[in-house]
Amino acid sequence: MLKGVVPEDLLAAVPSSFDIIGSRQGALAIVELPDELEPYKLEIADAVRRLNKNIKAVLRRRGARSGPYRLYNYEVLIEGPTEVVHREHGYLIKVDPTKVYFSPRDQSDRAELADMAQDGERILYLFAGVGPYAVAIAKRRKVRWIYAVELNPWGFKYMVENVKMNKLTSVVPVKADVADFCSAFAARADRVLMTLPLGAKDYLDLVLRCVEDGGYLHFYYTGPEEDPFGEAEELVRSLCGGCAVVSRKIVRDYAPHVYKIRIDVRVRRT
Template sequence: MSFDIIGNKGKAVAIVEISKGENEKEIAEEIMKKHKNVKSVLKKVSERKGELRLREYELIAGDENTEVVHKEYGYYLKLDPQKVYFSPREAKERQRIAEQVRPGEKVLVMFSGVAPIAIAIAKKQPEVERIYCIELNKDAHEYAKENVRRNKLSHKIFLIFGDVEQEAKKLNLKFDRIVMPLPFGAKSFLDIAFDCLKENGIIHFYSVGDEKDLFSNGLKEIEAAAKKLNKKIKILNMKKILPYSPRRWKVCIDFSVSS
């Protein structure tokens, strides 16, 4: 059994992975007894799926209302884990990205969810010029609007509801940095990212790698896109982020692009 807690000291939801043979009621009671802020326990009943990267859950204890305000690194994120993608385990990775952003940068976060990456960046680097976010899940977009307001970042973060495929081009801007947090689909958007990036701009590209050869999938995808568009890439960093599934890891490749 493993679990995540999303929320704050007043109200939180526990998300539990229960193995065969384990007693889910006992596990839920134990979690709620130990963590008094946990008001609902959700059991994972499917993998993440579809474009919106949602999974199915079953409420095994507590309140049906699973909307919470999660707190990490001093900022707040309102969300319902049943309606949007969110992983509290990625908080450190958000900080890793935020730490790299320099004053005056214009940043694009594709696939931005409830805006945790944009908010982490704007909090860490208040002199960022502007962060643009594009998200396809209407619920996530609505939470993102509230989160940007709640963290007093409306002057820094611009949120767009829609598909990166169309919306990135419409912006007609060139970015210093583009974050691509869609491990299984980001490769289809690399041409758009290359197109929207300034000369020597940086891309943070997420993918999933086999534990024996973590980065080769991602590297192949980046190299193929660069070749197609006649661009040069320079790998800046390759990072193992979190386990994705048995023997596979979510990884991030940071690279710059020039003509």
Template sequence: MRFKTHLTARLLESNLSGEEINLLPASYQKLGEVCLIHLNKALEKHKALIGKTILELFPYFTAVCVQKGITEQKRKPDVEVIAGKMPKEVIVTENNCKLKLNPKEIMYSHGNHAEKKRIISLVKENEVVVDMFAGIGYFSIPIAKTHPRAKIISIEINPDAFKYLKENVRLNYLSNVFPILGDCEKVLQNKTFPKANRILMGLIPSCKKYIPAAMRIAQKGTVVHYHGLAKEGKEAELFKDFSNYKVKLLQVKVIKSYKPHVNHACLDILVV
């Protein structure tokens, strides 16, 4: 809230109307020296002024960007630089791990921080963990660092993200992460692919079409962490996606609000 308070105070003397002042972003996401904000469409004509003001208020930022959306499977952010100069790469530190990325090419969400810590706490030593949508290693890297005896197989379809996945394995001195470039649906068709103790299915808005691929590497006792979007209060209904399989619902976790009355949720599902 302090962010909006400072921004509002500085822009009260500008040509923004009272209604436009109320629409100023209430928060921001820090990606290294980049400030990432969501901007109401009504403020589009003032974006340069807003960006310039943020840089004046918070001089440790070198660029202010507006996040407009994310493409689905390859999860490439649609961002616009409205002030300053975007660095080619940034390093984000989270869960005692360093993650390098290009903020114009790769998405990153601090909103999943609690969920990452939860999953890390559930992993047991010597588990085989398959991360079907690994990205730059959002889950794979901290799991591997916390559980050095676990084997993490990280699949990623986006070549840009895959490059950073490999770089982040190196950056964190890990030897138990095995990155694979490709479409997980095809990768998991390989009959020699090992069975998993834990499967991460973290594709939003939906990874329903990949359930058959996941179940090919599942076995009795495998836990699947299945992400999806659902109406508020109806998150457990995502379990219906597994109606053709012998599974048990262990837990439903609401991760964050995706949009009004729609939540991003994770279901912990046990193969029985």
């Protein structure tokens, strides 16, 4: 698609994939371009926009995610609305990725979690962003409740809208710091999701106390390609001798030679 836009000797540097977030109602594309393509960025953005008539805005990702809300900095290549309604697996997610974390690349992980959850469960979804895992689970299972906890006010706002838009009655969005929420949480959950790969470990001890004996913890972390799960498993083992890792998953690439991973843990109180 970029032949004639980018010189042949630079074509290899053009990313083969980019994210499109949105739906027929409007979408935005997020591209990552190396510095050597700086002179061609507007032509590339235009070529990307022409690929899909729903794309109204094209953003260029700059640097890594940062800050407590785990956001990228973006350079606007084609200006347009950045608030979109994303469609995946039969549900809708309203989000502005310039204000709150969202990744369409996690959709198959969400589908796996929705498969694992069971009717009747009490679920804590920590670090919930705009709530996509809660929506995926509650659309598929008749759970008792899902408390979805997020610090970023924009995440909370969109989560409230997403619960309404998907007509969910079992999801309770909570705007709070996970540390405060878990300290005050008097009940126990059958399943807990900790979707903050960089940082969740600081909350692990506190969160483990919120899991029912025999319940499950889904712990997200990062790990090097030579041993993706070792450190995450060690962390859990050091805090919970009776816990057993029942499955492991490489969710996707995180950085060169580093994966985002998930371990699924059966929690036993000894």
